[in-house]
Amino acid sequence: MSRYRFAIDNVQAHLRSLWLIIGLQIMVIAALCYGWSRAPEHLTVHIPPDLRSGAVQHHTxxxxASVYAFAFYLFQQLNRxxxxxxxxYGRAIFRIAPYVTPRYRAELLANLDEKGRRGELAYRVRALQGIPGLGYSENRVDILDSQTWQVWLDLELLESVKGMTVKRTRIRYPLRVVRYAVDPEANPWGLALDGFGADGPRRLTDADLLGGEPAHAIQ
Known part of the structure; x- marks a missing residue:
């Protein structure tokens, strides 16, 4: 009789250990489900354009190349x-507002007001385009710190008034770009234009166009 009793006690002890294991598994599964629910639904990863030799990229x-493309595209939209x-001009400032810092937006609005008072906007058509041979290269993006870059854009500015060309100039624009991940819905890039760096825009010389020097080396 005692032998059967001992066997029953062993079975019950084994069942209790199984229930304990099941309880622990439920707790682990619940923790995993919670962690999964807290994981980001969208993750932005910037892929470099040249993948011939592969790439290892951290999501932060x-x-x-991405910084340059961002600066080029947004600045071109601003000047369209x-x-x-x-x-x-006012519509362009409003349209790209999520992609500029508050400081630069204030500068743009002040520039809009100044140009309007000086009569430099009425009937004026403007466009920016890239210059062949002066597009992206690694030396056109300076890393100022982990949150800030300076991008050198060599672009041709075209302006006309009532169909008459009034300006056709090649200009070097030093643009500051900063991390700005404040509204991923409106700005999925997580970057923003922060105005001009260095000494501001200047006209390109023949030496700039023919010399092939790094963008930041010619001041």
Whole structure:
């Protein structure tokens, strides 16, 4: 009789250990489900353009090519006035507002007001385009710190008033770009223009166009 009793006690002890293991597994599964629910739904990863030799990219790292592309695209949109600068410039500032810092937005609005008072916007059409041979290269993006870059854009500025060309100039724009991950819904890049760096824009010389020097080496 005692032998059967001992066997029953062993079975019950084994069942209790199994229930303990099941309870621990439920707790682990619940913790995993909670962690899964807290994981980000969207993760932005900047992929470098040249993958011929492969790439190892951390999701917080922004390659120089992505910074350059961001600055080029946004600055081109800011300076695209297809019909009338008196209307188009303000619309462009409003359209790219999520992609500029508050400081630079204030500068742009002040510039809009100044140009309007000086009569430099009415009926003015403006566009920026890249210059062949002076596009992206690694030396066109300077890393100032982990949160800030300076991008050197060599672009051709085209302006006309009532169909008459009034300006056709090649200019070097030193643009500051900063991390700005404050509204991923409106700004998935997590970057923002922060105005001009260095000494501001200047006209390109023939030496700039023919010399092939690094962008930041010619001041």
């Amino acid at each position: 790292e922004v390659p120089a 006035w297809p019909e009338d600068g008196s209307r188009d």
